[in-house]
Amino acid sequence: MAPRSCSIANALGVVGERWSLLALREVFLGVTRFDQIAANTGASRDVLTVRLKKLVAAGVLEKHQYSEHPPRHEYVLTDSGRALHNVMLMLKEWGDAYVTEGPLPLVWEHSCGAVLEPRVVCAECGEEATSESLTRAAEPTH
Amino acid sequence: MAPRSCSIANALGVVGERWSLLALREVFLGVTRFDQIAANTGASRDVLTVRLKKLVAAGVLEKHQYSEHPPRHEYVLTDSGRALHNVMLMLKEWGDAYVTEGPLPLVWEHSCGAVLEPRVVCAECGEEATSESLTRAAEPTH
DNA sequence: GGCGTAAGTTGGATTTTCCAACCCACTGAT
DNA sequence: ATCAGTGGGTTGGAAAATCCAACTTACGCC
Incomplete structure (x- = not known):
């Protein structure tokens, strides 16, 4: 039996290794340089090198040179x-709710002025998409 | 420099290891037994044993006994x-859009009848929550 | 010249992961 | 009663990934 073919597995094949998502978190927060990413995530430099290369190869990040002499790079999101x-x-929402203890280390405010409480909704009808409101529409026909 | 304290890192500490999320995917799809989870994910049995134990210890799954003789269990979501x-x-949505090639292996239909296209919105105002519409509201005061 | 910074590389020890094989308790068919 | 099959693991050894500290190269500053 081959394992189930699935976009979750495919996604994890790209960003599912340790440090990948944390490195991306830093880029989202505006930290785009190797040393700072290493320091803020706690990843060792060699592993971080490999992860960043993989993310670049997968088209998730791009490496921009912002200085030629000396050569200096920053990582930017595609x-x-x-x-x-x-x-x-x-992931942050789930961590906030079920893992992190004590005060939340980071809170986002939405442009409407409220503290962000994210909801996942169906783009069509605007109603919340819970696991109960979903049914499988297609199976692989193989 | 200590790494940044963050709920994403905390969340990944619980479900960030290989196979954890794929095992959970199976439970979401209604596959609750060890052998089937192993077969459908491709995880080796020893690693899967460790992952499931960790998920139970973390309060993400519960192990229910559905037969006493012989002892048989199923894993259910908390x-x-x-x-x-x-x-x-x-994760599936991102994989669908940027990783999976060819026809999508799985499509969800929302109770409204449409094929699900999930959106993340602010619970307060209902507008989409993009990275541009968010600002940091609090930093650790430490 | 010496110090500091950026962005890695390298080497070796330690952990994880993988895989196949094994085990035990039971069930159901012969 | 034996015999294959299933569920849920455990064990051992090989292979791969990770960690860490030290080293390198290439500059800019004083």
Whole structure:
């Protein structure tokens, strides 16, 4: 039996290794340089090198040279990388609710002025998308 | 410099290891037994044993005995586990859009009848929560 | 010249992971 | 009663990934 084919597995194949998402979190927060990413995540430099290369190869990040002499780079998000924002939001939300103890280390405020409480809704009808309100529409026909 | 304290890191401490989220995906899909989870994810049995124990210890899953002789168990989601649904949805959405090639292996239909296209919105105002519409509201005061 | 910073590389020890094989308790068919 | 099959693991050894500290290169500043 081959394992189930699934976009969650595919996604994790790209960003599912340790440090990948934390490195991306830093880029989202505006920290784009190797040393700072290493310090803020706690990843060792060699592993971080490999992760960043993989994320660049996968088209999630781009490496921009912002100085030629000496050569200096920064990592910036591609469209694909920016699209991971929702994943990070939900992961943060779950961590806030069920893992983090004590005061929350980071709180987002939405442009409407409220502290952000994210909800996942169906783009069509605007109603919340819970696991109960979803049914499988297609199976692989193989 | 200590690494940044953050709910994303805390969340990944619980579900960030390989196979954890895929095992949870199976439980969401109604596959609750060890052998089937192993087969559908591709995880080796020893690693899966450790992952499931950790998820139970973290309060994400519960192990229910459904037969005494022979002892047989199934894994069921707790509230905390059910709350991971949003994370999985967004991960699937990103995988669909940026990683999976060819036809999508799985499509969800919302109760409104439409194929689900999930959006993350602010619970307060209902507007979409993009990275541009968010600002940091609090920093650790330490 | 010496110090500091950025962005890695390298080497070796330690952990994890993988995989196949094994085990035990039971069930159901012959 | 034996015999294959299933569920849920455990064990052992090989392979891969990770961690950490030290080293490197290439500059800019004083």
